[in-house]
Amino acid sequence: MGNIFGHTFRISTFGESHGGGVGVVIDGLPAKLVIDLEHVQAELDRRRPGQSRLTTQRNEVDAVEVLSGVAGGASTGAPLAMLVRNADARPGAYDHMRQLYRPSHADYTYDAKYGNRTVEGGGRSSARETIGRVAAGAIAMQLLDALADRRERPRPEIVSWVDQVHSITASVDASTVDRDAVEVDQTRCPDPAAAADMTNAIEQARRDGDSLGGTVRTVVRHMTKGLGEPVFDRLEADIGKAMLSLPATKGFEIGSGFAATEMTGRTHNDPFVPGPDGSPTTTSNHSGGVQGGISNGQPLLFRTVFKPTATISSPQDTVTVDGEVTTLAAKGRHDPCVLPRAVPMVDAMTALVLADHELRQLKHTLL
Amino acid sequence: MGNIFGHTFRISTFGESHGGGVGVVIDGLPAKLVIDLEHVQAELDRRRPGQSRLTTQRNEVDAVEVLSGVAGGASTGAPLAMLVRNADARPGAYDHMRQLYRPSHADYTYDAKYGNRTVEGGGRSSARETIGRVAAGAIAMQLLDALADRRERPRPEIVSWVDQVHSITASVDASTVDRDAVEVDQTRCPDPAAAADMTNAIEQARRDGDSLGGTVRTVVRHMTKGLGEPVFDRLEADIGKAMLSLPATKGFEIGSGFAATEMTGRTHNDPFVPGPDGSPTTTSNHSGGVQGGISNGQPLLFRTVFKPTATISSPQDTVTVDGEVTTLAAKGRHDPCVLPRAVPMVDAMTALVLADHELRQLKHTLL
Amino acid sequence: MGNIFGHTFRISTFGESHGGGVGVVIDGLPAKLVIDLEHVQAELDRRRPGQSRLTTQRNEVDAVEVLSGVAGGASTGAPLAMLVRNADARPGAYDHMRQLYRPSHADYTYDAKYGNRTVEGGGRSSARETIGRVAAGAIAMQLLDALADRRERPRPEIVSWVDQVHSITASVDASTVDRDAVEVDQTRCPDPAAAADMTNAIEQARRDGDSLGGTVRTVVRHMTKGLGEPVFDRLEADIGKAMLSLPATKGFEIGSGFAATEMTGRTHNDPFVPGPDGSPTTTSNHSGGVQGGISNGQPLLFRTVFKPTATISSPQDTVTVDGEVTTLAAKGRHDPCVLPRAVPMVDAMTALVLADHELRQLKHTLL
């Protein structure tokens, strides 16, 4: 269990870094959505490693194949299944993993959970698993756009970017930043000066056999009001779960987040004023676009933290599966910073949550 | 929707601050669990307002009634339903709420979502809704204890405490702190010096008609290994969702959390060494007890941030439901800091997630 | 588990014949539905025992209380919880049940499942459990009516009646029969001659210390087209599950049902012809209103079989909980035929399935 996400726009992902392939089944997609497969592939390409010096050098093509659910270029209402083949099965490449537990990887916990040592099963914890999410997320984005078009409202703009790498923090205007600005630099940091520093820091970490963490910041502009359910499925709870389900995440905050402790009720509360269209708007957005678990139409603002990549080429103390003390130094070249690749994953998970809540909200517009 | 939580240990809560009462139905409770109703009531009393100067002065008794699912002092396997009557329905008490939108409350978003103005429905967003969670959480704790007893293992120790109020941060040893220490002071901060400062700060905020936020920190010792599901239902994702579903939360972090950005892979990775019982243990716990979404047996460590209470007695700018500019100053006495009352809510949600994952994990112990 | 039903219009029932009460929580009800509590009570009265010689003599009032989710006479969008108190707890009334297994009751299987002997838990298998379903079903009917009104379409007419008791079969015109006709006679058989024969047969069975089974037939006219999901959640699969979840049911058929074996493709296929409004209609309805799992706008037609009541006052062979051979003769007066009371339960479950699928279908009307 645990491989199904969403209530009404529901996805089921499968596959691991070893084996035939990875993919996703979307159950609950409305019929007649025009499907843009090039966009799906483009989102997959964004998350693909091997694009630059800054990312890992494994070379995968990751061409997506639609197995079902599309006819004449549009969704049929049947499950939309997508598959990406694994092309990179190198026998022996992971042999050392069978012998020992890599620190801060899932090796040991998978063994503890499933009671047997299968490196292949553990491949489910690799970033490759996120292919299914990114593909489904692209479809979710297309659904959000189509809904906005149908309602003659502006399309939602989901923009995530690398906000921080180690001690380097970007300065970005969340009210204007767009995807193009994010994609200018391989770091996916739209602040050029910070991006340059990040590049240097990442390169230095690679030379040191070390790795770096950081944060991804996300804004969603043109939010539908009324998304999110009171109590358990609050919008921030579902978004938070979505982010914390991504590999290597350690925390999540929305709006003021942890900095809320520095404020008081007087400064934190977002005053209402009449908006341009007569409906209330707020003069600040410490709430991050969500009040009482429900979107208020202000931009959704949140931040996700990713730990330094666990795979490093420096020697580390660990134990073998037989409990013997040993030392591990990962061979090959490794991605010293997952942040740039995490951006499309964050975008995708955001779109999945929003699409689900858009469909869940329909019932309240009936009467 | 959104009022059902959990997969195998599943709860459905109902009720709001107005109306007949609040409660919970637990579906999926194993049969033959000895039910300690005094413990349930004690947990409810912990979350009850009106206990001290530090908390709100509304006076409610909140006596829990079991409606079904228990016979001869033990669970029958049928749904366990619990009800707490609302005793505090004061007609007119919320009349002003019908006229305007309170800043950073759910008033406006509930209207946007449901399309009508029902103060009563909005009562679902009040802290009173958490009664059902706390009652069910107490049952979950009893289940966790019974499982540990049956397995002849130490009972899990779920301990949450107020870690920070505004700028005052406690110093607490997570490896030894226990519930008794937490309950010594009304702040639920087990660091006496910090507790005294917090008390002063909260009292000052009350005098100022203002409010304060802060953080609750949680440790779970004697964790079962192997809890959590890869991919979406990672243990930290489910715990994170549970916390972010509590009213007034703005963020969540596990283990190193946002401070992970300050470390590198070398310092962040938790080295494995042979443990006392021969199985691997780690010499640090930056992972916070979870690796790859699955518990590794180390203490679960996380932190949840609560914003300053939205209800303040100082005047605030806002608009009426008709879009007119107005000023709101909440009448009566209000709780200037939700943190002490949040502690039992956090404990309860933690227990609910752990109980659910204990039951979900059973299938992997079969073969 | 197993006490939650529905995907988008989702109910959670609780309570048993012993204990504080029985009830239901509806999660997923659209906001702004005007709630007619008198109708809910009327449906509950229909299922109540003690109304006549033909039904059981236990006397319960079963007044429903709304605990949450309604304000100003309309649904708020929050969970709608309803409670009916148990007034009939007679200590000792069920003592003999503690000693032995009643044949064809759930006594033995509950013991086998839950591993302990709790008559109270077994009360979950009593007809009293259906109170929550009937109350929720009434709300579902009100939702279906409101949707039809909103769409300016005729309201769906859900009409169930007693079609057969033992060897007596009614002759009823499914295209015209209505609720009023069903309620004329205590048998809930709208064929007066058959009703009289059924009454005699039931009275004779009572005198014989025996019991009778039969069938309930259901028609739903003015069906929305397009309800039901391909594959697992076909409309007939969900309706069938709903019926087979009622106590004492042994079978279900839709349209031609088991008689389909007597036909061939030529005679069974429903030919399409142009309908009055131009859209296709069929000249026969062997499909029972569903093709490929989806409603086609023709009347939904199905039939549910109920076994003879297991409780009889004649002596029966059985064993004690200790495995000793013994004889059971139920004391008191018992309902020798569940069929009349089953009618409102069938109506309710039908409405619940249709309301759920109406809400699930919304997403396909978006684009």
Add this chain to the structure above:
Amino acid sequence: MGNIFGHTFRISTFGESHGGGVGVVIDGLPAKLVIDLEHVQAELDRRRPGQSRLTTQRNEVDAVEVLSGVAGGASTGAPLAMLVRNADARPGAYDHMRQLYRPSHADYTYDAKYGNRTVEGGGRSSARETIGRVAAGAIAMQLLDALADRRERPRPEIVSWVDQVHSITASVDASTVDRDAVEVDQTRCPDPAAAADMTNAIEQARRDGDSLGGTVRTVVRHMTKGLGEPVFDRLEADIGKAMLSLPATKGFEIGSGFAATEMTGRTHNDPFVPGPDGSPTTTSNHSGGVQGGISNGQPLLFRTVFKPTATISSPQDTVTVDGEVTTLAAKGRHDPCVLPRAVPMVDAMTALVLADHELRQLKHTLL
């Protein structure tokens, strides 16, 4: 939605008769189950058309590929995905379907539901969709066997057979019939005389351009006691839903079924007597192995009715998608009786429900 089945052993199927392929993702499979892929393929071969004169002549290979979730020959705990490619995409083969509505097919209802005419989407209603179910069902059978082995109990014997074709009814001893006997004849009827008559009747129907329906009967011997959940997820309700979710089904009955109306409580109740192992057993099995929704250890006995195949080569009246009256005569050769192919589908769905309930029952064996 509607393409996910099961609560704890959960499958998600995808694919239609057109497009890349059909398959299934199993989420919730216990780790360490030894996977027998030859058995999976053998079950798929049982459902494959083109095996004989009695079945359709379309020729497909339907070789199954495991995409994920298996390593070293055993389940890893990760989702097990299986894919069968569509090899039979003949452009133009279904062109006539684009022009008109085939009577008693899903053409019209899919259009009504999804609002557009996609023959490809409608392919979801074809028997080919059941490939995913049969593959997953084979895995479920393997799990049931492994559980029995682990408990040192006899393996459950799930045996389905063709019980009736049109007016020809088989005479089969449910207490001894096994899979080998079922597979002797292409009709999958283990009564040789009836099988011969069925063959003749089916061949005659083919010559007549007509089709026949019938019933499949199922027995499961060596049932685990205690499977099934009270109230909604009763074992018979879940089995009934499973059967009614198969294409072309019109009804389901368990135990005495519709014949229960012919009995009275005295003759229908199953008397308890001490069993060979001391625990109670029953001297009759009108209950069909389920009492109060929970298995009692007696054989599970149920029957499913399939209508005559809707595709016939005789001319039929229908309308075009534009509402014009027309005549359809299906071209090519068609399967005049789905019953033999339905047998492995029924076996598979039965295994899926039992596996799910075995896993759901685990929690009650804890305390």
